[in-house]
Amino acid sequence: MNRIQDFVESAAPVADDIDFEWRVMQRMEQRRFRRTMLENGLIALAAAVALIGAAPMLSMVWRESLAPVIGNGMLIGTLVAVVYTAQQILRLQET
Amino acid sequence: MSDSEGVWISQAQAGSAEAFGRLVRLHQQALRAFLRRLCGNHAEADDLAQESFALAWEKIARLDATRDFRPWLFGIGWRKYRERRRGLRRLLMRESRYANDQDSIVLPDLALSLDLKDAVGKLPPDQRAAVLLCLGLEFTHAQAAEILALPLGTVKSHVTRGRDRLAALLGESP
Numbered sequence: 001m002n003r004i005q006d007f008v009e010s011a012a013p014v015a016d017d018i019d020f021e022w023r024v025m026q027r028m029e030q031r032r033f034r035r036t037m038l039e040n041g042l043i044a045l046a047a048a049v050a051l052i053g054a055a056p057m058l059s060m061v062w063r064e065s066l067a068p069v070i071g072n073g074m075l076i077g078t079l080v081a082v083v084y085t086a087q088q089i090l091r092l093q094e095t
Numbered sequence: 096m097s098d099s100e101g102v103w104i105s106q107a108q109a110g111s112a113e114a115f116g117r118l119v120r121l122h123q124q125a126l127r128a129f130l131r132r133l134c135g136n137h138a139e140a141d142d143l144a145q146e147s148f149a150l151a152w153e154k155i156a157r158l159d160a161t162r163d164f165r166p167w168l169f170g171i172g173w174r175k176y177r178e179r180r181r182g183l184r185r186l187l188m189r190e191s192r193y194a195n196d197q198d199s200i201v202l203p204d205l206a207l208s209l210d211l212k213d214a215v216g217k218l219p220p221d222q223r224a225a226v227l228l229c230l231g232l233e234f235t236h237a238q239a240a241e242i243l244a245l246p247l248g249t250v251k252s253h254v255t256r257g258r259d260r261l262a263a264l265l266g267e268s269p
Contacts, residue, residue, distance in 0.1 A: 007211050008231030011137075012128035016120065020127075020141065024119050025112065027149040
């Protein structure tokens with residue numbers, strides 16, 4: 001049954017198929033991108049759900065403790081700073 | 096498995112895409128030849144091979160150091176082929192009002208001209224894969240069993256029956 005070996009070998013592409021290797025790398029990158037997007041989406045969803053769940057408590061803390069001390073402007077500034085820092089941390093982890 | 100291949104596997108497991116690229120270069124020819132003969136369609140087989148390598152890259156960190164890379168990779172390729180085939184079968188079943196059971200469906204995968212191509216195409220997929228792996232690519236029965244996720248005895252039986260059936264189809268003595 002050496003004919004089977006010849007049969008399989010006759011279907012083999014060239015040994016150095018740069019185009020194929022490039023396509024594989026491209027597909028690896030696409031899959032990595034899709035997975036990252038999915039992970040980010042899930043994190044965002046989890047964060048949204050957590051925020052919704054914690055909203056009554058946060059509201060109470062804000063009214064009773066923070067509002068008398070800091071104003072709305074400072075709160076927004078703090079939130080922006082937190083989001084920016086989180087983004088930088090995630091970016092550092094990716095690299 | 097050569098020493099350099101072992102090094103590339105370790106490097107790929109540590110996240111080196113360049114080392115994985117070397118593994119792609121080393122195995123693409125055999126994997127594509129196997130899938131091409133399994134599918135009968137070069138474009139589809141190359142697409143499956145690309146998918147197989149991409150999935151292998153994602154899972155390579157989990158590859159046991161005691162296992163050979165090649166049978167593991169071919170196992171991924173075989174599962175991808177079966178997934179694709181199941182999808183195609185479902186599509187055909189939806190579209191064919193005459194398809195009463197799965198066995199009656201003939202997959203349009205083998206527009207082949209040579210006798211041997213015809214004969215191989217007439218083997219059931221499991222048998223065809225076992226014959227191609229063991230007789231065409233010199234995998235051992237044990238490796239083929241690992242790739243196809245079948246018991247060793249079943250693989251041996253597939254190879255023997257496949258060879259006999261090919262001989263019969265080609266009008267030769269086994």
